[in-house]
Amino acid sequence: MTDTNTARTIVGIIGNVIAFGLFSAPIPTMVKIWKMKSVSEFKPDPYVATVLNCMMWTFYGLPFVQPDSLLVITINGAGLVMELVYVIIFFIFATSPVRKRIAIAMVIEVIFMAVVVFCTLYFLHTTKQRSMLVGILCIIFNIIMYASPLTVMALVIKTKSVKYMPFFLSLANFMNGAIWIVYACLKFDLYILIPNALGCLSGTIQFILYALYYKTTNWKDDDEDKERSNLNAEIELSQA
DSSP, X not given: OHHHXXXXXXXXXXXXXXXXXXXXXXXXXXXXXXXXXXXXXXXXXXXXXXXXXXHHHHHHTSTTTSSSOHHHHHHXXXXXXXXXXXXXXXXXXXXXXXXXXXXXXXXXXXXXXHHHHHHHHHHOXXXXXXXXXXXXXXXXXXXXXTHXXXXXXXXXXXXXXXXXXOHHHHHHHHHHHHHHHHHHHHTTOHHHHHHHHHHHHHHHHHHHHHHHHSTTOOOOOOHHHHHHHHHHHHHHHTTX
């Protein structure tokens, strides 16, 4: 039992490192926005969505919801802080209509999260019941967020080009899913297992697309291609 707990801790730490790398991926984009003093064509949607995702998973990892899940709290807590910083940067440099949309989305997320916390703690009195409710919600939000990479994969098939699907981001997402699958299996946790299994499946499909369309890709870069690649990288991050 001790060996299993030790292995789970080690795997969880590795998962934290990989996931932190994914959360850090938008930093160059944020630096660019800060220098330009404008969000240009970049969209805040992935970051706003990830804020709710991180809040949900952080709540899930609390000891009175799902005991022995400290490493789930640490990475999602860190991710929540980082995503909030990204959203704030967008809010500072966005146009008035975009600011309004961000503000409305964040208020809705906070209200929704408050309702979830209240219902979980007030109506459910065991960790099994609480982890089931919050875990199911986490799975639902993860599945919804997987719609974003599907749009990128559809673009790859349509254009027969993988230029707009960054390989290292696909690799990082696959590795992140794989390591958290191991973590979930060491002390079986269905709610961590399902979304990360979907992440691995998504990464595997992306690798297949690379194998199919790498040779047909025109690798001649221009400014428009780079901008589009950055946008798709942001979309891809939403599953982390």
